[in-house]
Amino acid sequence: xxxxxxxxxxxxxxxxxxxxxxxxxxxxxxxxxxxxxxxxxxxxxxxxxxxxxxxxxxxxxxxxxxxxxxxxxxxxxxxxxxxxxxxxxxxxxxxxxxxxxxxxxxxxxxxxxxxxxxxxxxxxxxxxxxxxxxxxxxxxxxxxxxxxxxxxxxxxxxxxxxxxxxxxxxxxxxxxxxxxxxxxxxxxxxxxxxxxxxxxxxxxxxxxxxxxxxxxxxxxxxxxxxxxxxxxxxxxxxxxxxxxxxxxxxxxxxxxxxxxxxxxxxxxxxxxxxxxxxxxxxxxxxxxxxxxxxxxxxxxxxxxxxxxxxxxxxxxxxxxxxxxxxx
Numbered sequence: 001x002x003x004x005x006x007x008x009x010x011x012x013x014x015x016x017x018x019x020x021x022x023x024x025x026x027x028x029x030x031x032x033x034x035x036x037x038x039x040x041x042x043x044x045x046x047x048x049x050x051x052x053x054x055x056x057x058x059x060x061x062x063x064x065x066x067x068x069x070x071x072x073x074x075x076x077x078x079x080x081x082x083x084x085x086x087x088x089x090x091x092x093x094x095x096x097x098x099x100x101x102x103x104x105x106x107x108x109x110x111x112x113x114x115x116x117x118x119x120x121x122x123x124x125x126x127x128x129x130x131x132x133x134x135x136x137x138x139x140x141x142x143x144x145x146x147x148x149x150x151x152x153x154x155x156x157x158x159x160x161x162x163x164x165x166x167x168x169x170x171x172x173x174x175x176x177x178x179x180x181x182x183x184x185x186x187x188x189x190x191x192x193x194x195x196x197x198x199x200x201x202x203x204x205x206x207x208x209x210x211x212x213x214x215x216x217x218x219x220x221x222x223x224x225x226x227x228x229x230x231x232x233x234x235x236x237x238x239x240x241x242x243x244x245x246x247x248x249x250x251x252x253x254x255x256x257x258x259x260x261x262x263x264x265x266x267x268x269x270x271x272x273x274x275x276x277x278x279x280x281x282x283x284x285x286x287x288x289x290x291x292x293x294x295x296x297x298x299x300x301x302x303x304x305x306x307x308x309x310x311x312x313x314x315x316x317x318x319x320x321x322x323x324x325x326x327x
Contacts, residue, residue, distance in 0.1 A: 006095075036072045036172045039064075039156075040164060041147040043080045050076075050168045061154055068155035074172045075151055075158035082139035082163030082176070084121075094124050094132040098179065101136070108136075115140045119162065119174035120181060137163035137174050144176055250274060250295070250321065257290045262315075269321065275302065276317045283315040295322055 038050040039059070046058045054063060067073060076082075087108055093100035097120055105113040117139055124132035144161055151158055160175040174181060250269055254276055258264060262280030269275075274296070280286055283305040290299045299319040306314045 036074045036160075037067060037070055038074045038076050038169065038172065039067075039151070039158070040076045040078050040168060041081055041151070042078045045150060047151065064151070064154040064156055068157075070156075071159065072172075073156055073158045074160045074162065075147060076168070077137075077139050077143065077147060077161065077163045077176075079164060081143050081147065082137060084135060084137050084163050084165040087134050087136050088127055088131050089124075089134060091130050091132060097124065097132075097134050101134075109138050111138075111140055115142065117141050117144055117176045117179060119176045119179050121162070121174040122171075122181065135165075137165075137176055139163055139176060148177075253293045253295045254290070257293045257296070258286065259289060262286060272321050274319050274321050276315075276319070278315060279308075279312040280315055281312065283313040286315055286317060290317065290319055296320065297322060 037052075039047045040050065041047055042058075047064060048058055049055055085108075087097075087101060089097055089100050101108060101118065101120075105116050105118075109116045109118065119137050121135040121137065124134055127133040148158060148161065160172050161177050162172065162174045163176070247269065251267065254267060254274065255264060258278075258280070261282070262278065264276050264278040266277035267274065276290070283301075287299045287301075290296050296319040299317055302316040302318045305316075308314065
């Protein structure tokens, strides 16, 4: 059995068990499971009703004809006409118990295979780790046909036919006419699945609506809160970019301003100020040398100069960088 078949079998078994459990609940069970009128066929050709004022007694033909307009009539074969029994099957056959039973009809039923009709009631009941138990109605095809024709002659066409079990009023959940489970009425598992599907679709539609409607509105709200850049501000920003000296130009101007006996080890440009650090023979003369470049003014020492053993002096200068016109 493939994975898909296993999932399908698991869903079918769960749905049957869920529907049967919901059907037993007071109130909601009557909405999920239809109200059946059960007529029991006896060997003498008479019919009796399970419930109602005439329960237990033989029904007169006129009473039976009044039931002709009812939609949910179940013909239940009485003693000597049909039987119920429990059949134990391996767990591997539980996904298709009808086929497994059909392969060994003479093993499970006392009639010839061609004369046997059977139908499984409800879901399987676990019986140990490797087996499942199924409740089955069975009867001869000829008996089913005779009882059905007698009832039809009185104007009643049964919607389901099964066999009498331990209790006459047991639920109607099998049909010997079709040999299948009787899944009439509203399926609680189907209603639950449909409700979940509707909720998912509704959630998807709400998400789509929010993306199409709310997202643009939120974008507009964010844009409204951002500072507006006017044409004058944009022009000033552009002029600031074009008039600000490039890093390469600052580097060239700073290194060219230093005499041959001086060199820079460190340059940092930040917020219109250039810091130059290095070594020179005469650090005091660097101030005038740097300001000889038209880009710099207000040059001062950031720290005192120190003379080293080799005769060089360390310097750490800070100068203001002027805004130069774009060439």
